[in-house]
Amino acid sequence: DTGVSQDPRHKITKRGQNVTFRCDPISEHNRLYWYRQTLGQGPEFLTYFQNEAQLEKSRLLSDRFSAERPKGSFSTLEIQRTEQGDSAMYLCASMGLAGGLTDTQYFGPGTRLTVL
């Protein structure tokens, strides 16, 4: 257990429905990341928050995707009008600030999304 939790662990939905995932990072970590991982591939960067500010977004994050981190604590990732291609594991990671250099990212267990 890394201290990062994600909810739900599994989500099955029908095409066209909206889904929302939640990530609770390690409490003292100010940076939070979302990744998507498909079978047989490594995680792909989606977006990153420093405190409540969303500082970077990948071009993978289409306009159907939105992420928030109100109050700089937990974060939510919403996918609207889901498509079958959205089926993947969605991973959240948090990281503290360590002198400006990249430090260790601690990953949650992921939310596995299946779009039927």
Next chain:
Amino acid sequence: SQQGEEDPQALSIQEGENATMNCSYKTSINNLQWYRQNSGRGLVHLILIRSNEREKHSGRLRVTLDTSKKSSSLLITASRAADTASYFCATDWGGNNNDMRFGAGTRLTVKP
């Protein structure tokens, strides 16, 4: 786009043998990290090596970094069945500390 490429894609060894996995990357980096992922689970951080370091050890793990060749290797000595997992290298993208890119991973199977 993905940054690292692990080699081999899959590796099968007997318990007690050593396992070596390699990672090549494309851009300049500040550091390189190795992670382990058991099937269907989240990633577990193994080791971080900074660009000014050449070798690092942690228990049965040994990581090397050659920035001139843009490559790294992960050696697991005296492997155990519990080491069976996928192993990923990750680097910061072009020196951007907040954008970490992963390879596709090496699937390691350790047979008891």
